[in-house]
Amino acid sequence: MNFIGLDQAKSDELALALNDLLANYQLYYQNLRGFHWNIKGPQFFELHAKFEELYTEAQEQIDEIAERILTLGATPIHSFGDYLAKAEIEPAVDVFDAENTVSITLKNIQTLISKERAILELAGEADDEGTSTLVGDYISGQEKTAWMLNAYLG
Template structure:
């Protein structure tokens, strides 16, 4: 057992998954910063604000995931080269139209939701309530975001 009473092997596997999740959050964070900075067109004002809200939320999640990795006894990755290597979400550059930005965000949420559901099941099996709670909150929030963003581009 580790210091918080979880099986060390199970905690180690969760750390690996959470570190991959961290990489995805970091790349998405930077993509959304780019959306915010570079958005153009008739929806500029509303999307500029929306993307700022989104990247602020993502930055909080980056910190929470990294701290959860530390709580489980791991060390979070902290280089962009590692993030780029380990992220299923790819960098988006040169994007400035609203539909492309929102579609990129929706695609990224799909990636995150899939990862988080798998990690949630893994954490539940390990009796890791802290990780379960964290991921459950993320999933609920992101599912609502997907609904609203999908309605926006419909």
């Protein structure tokens, strides 16, 4: 048992999955920053504000994920090289138009949700309510955002 009363082996498995999620969040975050800075076209004002909202939320979630990894007794990865090596989400470079930035954001959110659902299952098996609550809250918010982005794309 670890210091919060969870099976150490299950906590270690969860920490690995959370580090993978952390890497993907870092790429998601950086893509949103780039979209916020570089969006062009008639939807500039609405998307500039939306991307800022999303990256601000992601920044908070990144911190929460890293702190959860620490709570489980592990170390969060913390180098861009590690993020790039682990993440499924890819850097979006030179993307400036509304349709592509929104499509990439939607795809990235779908990746995060998929990873979070897998973590939710692991957390349930480990009786880890803290991780379950954290990730469950993320899924709820991201599903709504995915719906809105999908509606935006028509």
